[in-house]
Amino acid sequence: MKKTMIPIKSANTASRMVDDQAVVLILDKQESMVLNDTGAFIWESCDGKRNVEEIASSLAIIFEVSAQVALSDCLEFIDKMAVKEALILNKP
Amino acid sequence: MSCNFTVEIAGHLIQMAIDNGFENEIAGVYGLFFSKGNPLAHLDIHLNEQANLPFQKVEFSYNGNELSISDGYSQGRFNLIDNTGELILSKGKFMFSLGTYLRNIITLMVVRENKGLVLHAAGIVRDNKAFVFIGPSGAGKSTVSRLSTGKIVLSDELVVLKKVNREYKAFPTPNWDDRQSSVCQNKPYKLAGIYKLVKDKTVFVDKLPQSIALADIFTLPYMPVEFIPKEQLAGTFEDLIKNVPYYALHFLPDASFWSCI
8 A cells, every 4th residue: 555545434434432432333344343542543534635644644743653653553554444445545 | 905903113103004814913923012003104015926935135225215125025115205115925924024024114214213223132121121132143142032031021133222211212023033022011111231142151241331332232224225324323322322331241051140130
């Protein structure tokens, strides 16, 4: 996956913050998952306006981690969610 | 010639006109739900003399205002605007197909009403309070129902939950598919808790966080995805888990679990 790709939440998902945790529901697959803090931040950032690299930059600042770690976390999470079809990746 | 009757299921009044000849079977499954109330939905149900058609997976299609359901034995439709429907049933599987059709119409009505959910769960009443048990096939829903002697089994398969006067209640459903049920009154019961079934070698209850509750109990009604108001449904599930406690129930294949609840 290229870091210039722009992720956006699939129309087949719904998410809720419960007990300070993000729960993502993938409707057509009847799957659900509870995200950790990093995952929740990345998920909420996938608004179709920012690319992977931009999300990673914000992640690095907010969570005080290196740019490399942030980018790695972003790529892994977004790739996993794209495989589940919870995220759609658009070209720039 | 047809017979007419009205049933009330989870607060929804449905009038049905059915070809004569099945009054006894109808009364056997739906008798407890007969009502003299004013129906909002009207269904015409006809018999197709062709029997022994091969079963097919239940399929839905949604065409704007009309929902269509078929399972090989039957074909039905339901108009979402005027709440009328028609069902043509194969003689050989009359009750089976009628149950499928009504189950899905009720689910549709509950979801559209935006006050409740239909869960694949067992519902059991003790001391006038309802306890709902969830889990995948094989988790033990039928087992806990069978082990609940002296209590009211609303259903061991399908439970309707609706918010009534700010509290969630569990409604009984007809004994579709000859499942376990010991309902003797068509009335709802206050929902006291939802329990995720975990087969174990010991018996205990573990309260689970709301995030796990939402992730675990989220299920979709079986109908076209494009019809489902996803944000509404997610909101209803969220409201449910914020108002009703959720537990993991570790249990043995005996009635000892009731001492933990």
